[in-house]
Amino acid sequence: EAALDAWMRAHVSGYAGPLTVRQFKGGQSNPTYELVTPSAAYVLRRKPPGVLLPSAHAVDREFQVISALAAQGFPVAKPQALCLDETVIGSIFYVMDKVEGRIFWDLKLPGLTPAERRAVYEAQTDTLARLHAFDPAAIGLG
Incomplete structure (x- = not known):
């Protein structure tokens, strides 16, 4: 945590510790952590x-994609910094802002009314349509 704190002080604009680190449930195949300070969360x-396959777990590619999408005003968490130095925490990583919201683990959306489910599904469809309207090459993702 001390090495991560030092790295964040040098690379994340406005960062100020102390830092608390907690691993999130989920995160698919890449470990994901909440980083909390007195004034911000990441x-x-x-x-x-x-040992991993060369193209597996490409968090550097994730960072590139969310950075390109953020530059277009697409609703992604603000990317803060990418660290390619494996000596900091043992592997490459990136940091983005933490965005509060709901996580739906069950895509059937139990507990929501039909109207609420419809609104979620329509928002998902609208967001996917907006995403697919981008020309990858035009936004730096060719």
């Missing part, structure tokens, strides 16, 4: 430890 995504 999310860290890292490659898992161990």
Whole structure:
């Protein structure tokens, strides 16, 4: 945590510790952590430890994609910084702002009314349509 704190002080604009680190449930195949300070909260995504296939767990590619989308005003968490130095925490990682919201683990959306489910599904469809309207090459993702 001390090495991460030092790295964040040098690379994340406005960062000020102390830092508390907590691993999130989920995160798919890349370990994901909540980073909390007295004035801000961030999310860290890292490659898992161990020997990996060269193209697997490409958190650097994730960072590139969310950075390009953020530059277009697309609703993604603000990317803060990418660390390619494996010596900091044992693997490459990136940090983005933490965005509060709801996480739906069950895509059937139990507990929501039909109207609420419809609104969620329509928002999802609208967001996917907006995403697919981008020309990847035009936004730096060719």
